[in-house]
Amino acid sequence: MDIAQQIKSQLDIVRVISDYVPRLRRFGNRYSCLCPFHNEKTPSFSVYADHQFYKCFGCDARGDVFNFVMSIENITFWEALKKLAEQNGLPLPKQSQVSDEKTRARGALREMHEIAVEHFRGNLAGPNGARARDYLTGRGVAPPSIESFQLGLADSSGRALLRLLEQRGFRQEQLAESGLFGRRDDGTLYDRFRNRLMFPIYDESGKPIAFGGRALDPGENAKYVNSSETEIYKKSNVLYNLNRAKQTAAKIDRIVMVEGYMDVIGATQAGVAEVVAICGTALTVEQIRAMKRHSQNLHLNLDADSAGNKAAERSVKLLLDENVRVRVVELEGGLDPDEYCKEHGAETYRERIAKAKPYFYWLADRARGKFDLRDPQGRNDIFQFLLPAIQALRDKIERVSVANDLASYLGIESGLVLEHFRKMAADKSERASAPPKVNSKRPADRILLLSLLAAEEGRDELIQALRGVSGWNQSPAAGIYRTIVSMHDSGSAIAFHSLHERLEPGDQNLLASLVLDSEGGATTVEDGMACIEAMRREERESAARDLKGKIKVAEREGKLEEAFELMRQLAQMSETPVRG
Ligand SMILES: [Zn+2]
Secondary structure: OOHHHHHHHOOOHHHHHHHHOOOOEEEOOEEEEOOOOOOOOOOOEEEEOOOOEEEEOOOOOEEOHHHHHHHHHOOOHHHHHHHHHHHOOOOOOOHHHHOOHHHHHHHHHHHHHHHHHHHHHHHHHOHHHHHHHHHHHHOOOOHHHHHHOOOEEEOOOOOHHHHHHHHOOOOHHHHHOOOOEEEOOOOOEEEOOOOEEEEEEEOOOOOEEEEEEEEOOOOOOOOEEEOOOOOOOOHHHOOEOHHHHHHHHHHHOOEEEEOOHHHHHHHHHOOOOOEEEOOOOOOOHHHHHHHHOOOOEEEEEOOOOHHHHHHHHHHHHHHHHOOOEEEEOOOHHHOOHHHHHHHHOHHHHHHHHHOOEEHHHHHHHHHHHHOOOOOHHHHHHHHHHHHHHHHOOOOHHHHHHHHHHHHHHOOOOOOHHHHHHHHHHHHOOOOOOOOOOOOOOOHHHHHHHHHHHHOOOOHHHHHHHHHOOOHHHHOOOHHHHHHHHHHHHOOOOOOHHHHHOOOOHHHHHHHHHHHHOOOOOOOOHHHHHHHHHHHHHHHHHHHHHHHHHHHHHHHHOOOHHHHHHHHHHHHHHHHOOOOO
16 A cells, blocks of 8 residues: 555545535535535535545535645645644654655745744844834733744844755755745845734635734735745735634634734634634635635725725625625624724624624615605615625525515615616526536446445346356446556556546546435445346346347258257356355
């Protein structure tokens, strides 16, 4: 067994996936949930404990435990292997034996970030950190937060981190690709972050992958500077603090989204642990999907200024499109969460979050202030204002229900304008989602394949028997049988995933539809043998029919010699005992 197989054999795919998707529901040996890889309202994502395999019948995402971790974390095979081994306390051979070039490069990036976190933290705690510490105290950031968010300080030398990493043996090209340095015209590198308060940015599993740096000098042009994108840091995939927020978010089924680093720290100190920040970037589908895995209920708490509102509108459209239930947190006085907590206290802030209005009501409140509802034209305008948001909903029934809700919320119970509004809300063209593929299922193939996969002991016997019949050549699953036989002959381990990955796409789907959806209990070698016997019988019957036909023709044509010979063959055939 190679190292990957060894590790895989000690893992349970259901447990690994449920770390990422907390809401797996069990149906016998199958587990199901909304697909983390595409947007859907009814679950078409299944995890099969028996086969240690997952498959989505909506977007066709599928594979074993490694494929899942690679896709969801966006990492290489070796990184997934290493991660799973570490998380589960499984021994791994030395790094050099289990990596490819890309993994090694990414490993160096991670190492540089870990060193940088410690370096910046040391600066903040040291004698030169006094001013930054004062700043944090002034902003109400308590020492435990400095510790848990691992805040740090980049000094103003412009080369301290560079020197340190050079001393640790990192090569210039590694440094250049770390996102931590800028390059001068003469090609030399310098620290990207100078005299800045440093916020490490973590991936979902809590490893530092980048930094955000806040200027400490008010004269500095850019208030915030971020690491440039690297092999391990894609801005659009990361939400600040999701690594910490996710547990609480899953538990209380709510995520609060704020604007920046300080808001996250402020909200966390106020007892709102389920908080993430977009940190100046426009919200992306990748971020929404990462968040959605932990909760579908999002409370938006973005800046109340007009820019905030525009950003909120864009984000909301995307969120509705992804079936996220959005509420808007309004803080009076246009304060951001951090300021609000300081002014009104943590409890009031938590109350504001708990009382956040569903997005559509919030939107209707805004519209109410803008238009005159007593006037038909005003009612028309208000509906035109609300319509785009309603039409962003995918589901027709939901659109109609939201339209009706809003009309009664606004106190508009009848009239032509309302009729028109309802019709517009309902009529928006539906985007069809692909129905799950249905394959013709032959029960015999299903049972035989299940027993071939399950029966470690009896597989040899089954395959020998299978060789003795040719009926399976006509089966839609012929390609699958051929692959199993050839894997068996070459001594490969036969399991669902190893078989699946050797098949053509068409056969992969057939295998999945035959084997994965079966809810029945264990299939034994005997069950498999019975299927092969049925094939043999069918084969014999078809040969007999063939002979009888030929005998008739020979008799009709007067070829008696030939007819007798054929009859002899037929008699012999029926004497051959049926095995069993
Ligand atoms: Zn999917």
